[in-house]
Amino acid sequence: MRKTNNGLSVLYGWLLVLGAWAAVSYLFKVNTALLPAPHAVFASLGDIFHSNGFTADLGSTLARALAGYLIAAVLGIVVGLLLGSFPFLYRMLCSPLDFFRSTPVTALYPMFVLFLGVQDMSKIAMTAWACFFVVAINSAYGVFHSNPVRTQMARLYGCSSWQTLRWVTFYEALPSIVVGLKVALSYALIVTVVCEMFMGSHYGLGQKINDSYTMYDMPKLFGYVFITGMVGYLANLIFAYFERRLLPWVKTLSSI
Amino acid sequence: MKRYLLQVVLALLAFSQVNAEKVTLALARNPWCGLGHVAEAKGFFKEEGLDVEIQYLQSGRHALDSVLAGSAQVGFIGDPPMAFIGYTGKKNLLVLDVTVLSRACAIVARRSAGIRIPADLRGKRIAYSSGTASAFFVYKYLAKHGIKPTEVVLTGVQPMAIATSVVAGGVDAASSWDVYISTTVRRLGKDAIVFHDSSVYTAYVMDVADRSWAKSHPRAVAALHRALAKASEFVAKNPREAKQIMAQYCAMDAESMEDNWPLLDFTLRAPEQALNQIAQDGEWIHNELEGYRSKPVPDYSMYFDAPHEKDK
Amino acid sequence: MGQNTLIHLTGVCKSFTNAQGESTGVLRDVDIDVTDGTLMAVVGLNGAGKTTLLRLIAGMEKPDAGEIKILCESAQYSQPTTGIGGVSPQNKIPSLNMSRVPAVQARSAEILSEQQGVGGGSPKLGYVWQDYRSSLLPWYDAADNIALPLKAEGMNRKERREKAVELLREVGEPFAPDARIYNLSGGQQQLIAILRSVVVSPDVMLMDEPLSALDQLRAWEVSLLLEKLWLKRKPPMLFISHDIDDAILLANEILFVSKSHGGVAARIKVELPRPRTIPMLASPAVQEIRSKIFALFDAEKRLTTVPWKGK
Numbered sequence: 101m102r103k104t105n106n107g108l109s110v111l112y113g114w115l116l117v118l119g120a121w122a123a124v125s126y127l128f129k130v131n132t133a134l135l136p137a138p139h140a141v142f143a144s145l146g147d148i149f150h151s152n153g154f155t156a157d158l159g160s161t162l163a164r165a166l167a168g169y170l171i172a173a174v175l176g177i178v179v180g181l182l183l184g185s186f187p188f189l190y191r192m193l194c195s196p197l198d199f200f201r202s203t204p205v206t207a208l209y210p211m212f213v214l215f216l217g218v219q220d221m222s223k224i225a226m227t228a229w230a231c232f233f234v235v236a237i238n239s240a241y242g243v244f245h246s247n248p249v250r251t252q253m254a255r256l257y258g259c260s261s262w263q264t265l266r267w268v269t270f271y272e273a274l275p276s277i278v279v280g281l282k283v284a285l286s287y288a289l290i291v292t293v294v295c296e297m298f299m300g301s302h303y304g305l306g307q308k309i310n311d312s313y314t315m316y317d318m319p320k321l322f323g324y325v326f327i328t329g330m331v332g333y334l335a336n337l338i339f340a341y342f343e344r345r346l347l348p349w350v351k352t353l354s355s356i
Numbered sequence: 357m358k359r360y361l362l363q364v365v366l367a368l369l370a371f372s373q374v375n376a377e378k379v380t381l382a383l384a385r386n387p388w389c390g391l392g393h394v395a396e397a398k399g400f401f402k403e404e405g406l407d408v409e410i411q412y413l414q415s416g417r418h419a420l421d422s423v424l425a426g427s428a429q430v431g432f433i434g435d436p437p438m439a440f441i442g443y444t445g446k447k448n449l450l451v452l453d454v455t456v457l458s459r460a461c462a463i464v465a466r467r468s469a470g471i472r473i474p475a476d477l478r479g480k481r482i483a484y485s486s487g488t489a490s491a492f493f494v495y496k497y498l499a500k501h502g503i504k505p506t507e508v509v510l511t512g513v514q515p516m517a518i519a520t521s522v523v524a525g526g527v528d529a530a531s532s533w534d535v536y537i538s539t540t541v542r543r544l545g546k547d548a549i550v551f552h553d554s555s556v557y558t559a560y561v562m563d564v565a566d567r568s569w570a571k572s573h574p575r576a577v578a579a580l581h582r583a584l585a586k587a588s589e590f591v592a593k594n595p596r597e598a599k600q601i602m603a604q605y606c607a608m609d610a611e612s613m614e615d616n617w618p619l620l621d622f623t624l625r626a627p628e629q630a631l632n633q634i635a636q637d638g639e640w641i642h643n644e645l646e647g648y649r650s651k652p653v654p655d656y657s658m659y660f661d662a663p664h665e666k667d668k
Numbered sequence: 669m670g671q672n673t674l675i676h677l678t679g680v681c682k683s684f685t686n687a688q689g690e691s692t693g694v695l696r697d698v699d700i701d702v703t704d705g706t707l708m709a710v711v712g713l714n715g716a717g718k719t720t721l722l723r724l725i726a727g728m729e730k731p732d733a734g735e736i737k738i739l740c741e742s743a744q745y746s747q748p749t750t751g752i753g754g755v756s757p758q759n760k761i762p763s764l765n766m767s768r769v770p771a772v773q774a775r776s777a778e779i780l781s782e783q784q785g786v787g788g789g790s791p792k793l794g795y796v797w798q799d800y801r802s803s804l805l806p807w808y809d810a811a812d813n814i815a816l817p818l819k820a821e822g823m824n825r826k827e828r829r830e831k832a833v834e835l836l837r838e839v840g841e842p843f844a845p846d847a848r849i850y851n852l853s854g855g856q857q858q859l860i861a862i863l864r865s866v867v868v869s870p871d872v873m874l875m876d877e878p879l880s881a882l883d884q885l886r887a888w889e890v891s892l893l894l895e896k897l898w899l900k901r902k903p904p905m906l907f908i909s910h911d912i913d914d915a916i917l918l919a920n921e922i923l924f925v926s927k928s929h930g931g932v933a934a935r936i937k938v939e940l941p942r943p944r945t946i947p948m949l950a951s952p953a954v955q956e957i958r959s960k961i962f963a964l965f966d967a968e969k970r971l972t973t974v975p976w977k978g979k
Contacts, residue, residue: 152646214520217526217527218524219526249797250805252728254820256726256728256793257816257817257864258792258817259816271805271807298517299514300514301512315641315645317444320647349807
């Protein structure tokens with residue numbers, strides 16, 4: 101009974117959004133050059149799915165985002181655990197780290213273009229750069245906020261530093277690491293699409309968004325934005341599913 | 357009697373100052389908007405009783421956005437954005453004049469990428485900016501030399517990034533126009549090779565106004581036309597000073613300005629002369645670009661006054 | 669295996685600096701020897717220093733002055749003297765800035781890693797934390813938690829899980845070896861902590877309120893179980909208890925740590941036959957011991973202002 105209620109509420113929410121959109125379009129006759137009507141956007145969705153490059157576009161964007169994300173995840177976790185385990189390292193680096201994390205990565209795009217050109221490498225690098233700081237800082241916090249009793253316990257019972265890291269500290273930090281990974285996931289998609297819009301590419305959702313914009317095809321623009329949004333939404337759903345199975349001992353897990 | 361006459365004249369002058377028409381004009385920092393820059397620099401707008409506020413934007417396409425959104429009344433806009441906007445059915449635009457014909461579109465490539473002749477472009481990565489003159493130029497240029505779009509790797513790049521993309525090696529060639537081509541050539545030095553072909557595509561830049569504004573402010577429209585006509589004359593008679601002004605407003609160096617000068621024709625022309633070009637663009641879009649085949653080619657005369665509609 | 673283990677404390681002093689920067693003396697000039705065959709209950713008021721004493725013995729804290737030695741046949745372990753009254757806590761220990769947890773962690777880790785045995789190896793310790801929840805690893809199941817010390821020694825998975833299961837059987841298998849920690853009750857979790865502390869047959873057993881989560885019946889059950897486990901090798905064992913009856917039931921010596929005294933006020937022997945039984949608690953000998961302890965508490969009340977201080 102509870103489950104159906106929740107499902108229905110979600111449905112109502114979406115209907116509300118659609119309704120508002122339709123009202124604004126049909127009743128208030130908003131400028132269609134700015135906000136296309138729902139039927140036009142749905143029609144364009146059909147066009148998009150049937151277009152030649154769609155799988156290539158979707159695939160390229162996903163591949164770039166994923167590549168950048170994975171690089172950032174691995175590096176971020178390793179560096180984060182190091183920083184958390186060696187406080188003097190953290191004290192040294194926390195200020196520059198925070199600085200780079202706070203600088204909008206899109207502001208650094210000219211530098212990336214200069215060093216790595218406009219190919220995939222620069223987009224992946226930018227994505228990895230943006231996501232790295234999120235994961236690293238969250239991983240470091242995970243170690244900081246880990247329960248000292250557990251680490252003490254491990255050492256008392258004869259675990260070496262390395263063993264303690266593997267069997268205790270890593271798991272202790274895991275909830276924070278997962279938070280970092282989740283934020284970085286959305287971030288990866290955002291940065292990749294923005295990069296594609298600015299730097300250009302042969303295939304990519306961001307490229308298509310930019311093209312629709314320059315060619316005044318508003319319905320298509322909204323269509324591509326919607327698809328991009330769906331990709332991000334689905335990615336988060338998948339992540340949440342695995343998160344629940346990965347951390348059964350953590351009581352406070354996100355719901356969807 | 358003379359004193360009264362003087363007073364009347366002064367009053368009229370004062371009156372015209374107070375009632376100077378306010379116009380927001382969207383321009384790009386680009387030699388293609390040259391007439392606008394010259395008119396502003398030489399005070400022609402003020403002379404014709406126009407209180408012009410200039411919005412400096414990145415490109416003609418942005419100028420069109422500004423006019424559509426209502427933050428500018430007039431903008432200098434190229435034919436590609438006009439061709440595309442036709443497909444949206446937006447009618448509230450009116451082309452006032454043709455301010456410049458530009459043959460400055462070109463493809464700049466790196467010799468080190470193995471490009472000596474147009475045919476070498478086959479199989480290469482070429483950057484262009486979608487929705488702009490560079491898009492039209494690259495497609496048409498390739499078509500002229502028998503290269504299909506599928507035989508090259510076309511990468512959409514923002515105009516400002518064109519130079520870097522070629523220099524940094526992300527692409528082998530780029531289709532763009534004067535400012536960016538010059539920058540790229542300068543940075544590549546001996547490695548640069550440029551492919552011009554004015555027969556393939558000529559860009560028309562027009563001043564385009566919000567139609568309802570134009571219809572309700574015929575005096576301003578006329579004043580604008582006169583100011584631009586003066587600018588056009590000035591350019592013809594004083595090329596050196598005109599180049600200086602444009603170079604200054606566009607942040608271009610004198611050398612690049614010199615190189616591009618012969619490719620730009622600043623004669624002020626009647627708007628109808630652009631109709632053909634825009635219509636051709638529209639047809640081309642319909643035939644060549646995916647997704648447009650199902651849409652009918654728009655009737656672009658909606659952006660022009662029928663001869664009998666013209667005031668003055 | 670009757671290793672002639674001896675816990676030897678001389679002149680041990682320990683104080684802490686609270687948040688206001690004031691120094692609170694906890695232990696002053698503590699001299700104790702705890703030998704094999706001693707099952708010692710440590711009782712006293714909150715803040716008297718019972719946990720501190722255990723932590724000092726375990727090596728999780730360093731004394732400000734004095735010496736702590738654990739000697740046993742296979743290893744000799746000592747903590748160096750840091751001078752009597754000469755060295756202030758601030759100099760030796762990085763400031764306990766709790767907002768920077770890393771410092772705390774690093775410190776404890778440092779101290780534990782300094783257990784350098786003379787003559788090979790360091791003594792095996794078993795410690796049960798008062799906060800048993802925080803000492804268990806919820807990502808491992810019950811058996812893996814119990815077998816953690818064996819894992820640290822390098823024993824393979826099959827063998828150590830077997831040992832854990834064996835132990836569980838001894839205590840009557842109150843839950844499955846593959847049970848998840850977070851699905852178990854407090855008492856069951858505490859039991860896991862206790863079993864873990866005995867799985868390597870430690871040279872010294874230290875327990876901080878091991879029966880706190882148990883109801884009276886279970887507490888007695890586990891006490892008798894602890895006795896059973898202790899009787900195998902009879903290592904020196906100290907356990908902190910807030911329940912006098914629990915203390916008397918299990919221990920053969922009761923250590924009263926006095927707050928006002930800043931150290932050991934009394935050592936009371938409990939000479940009851942082993943194995944113990946619940947009815948023994950009603951015997952007159954036990955009554956006598958109880959009155960002695962009550963008297964000690966009474967004296968404490970009069971001598972201290974007893975402000976509420978959480979441990």
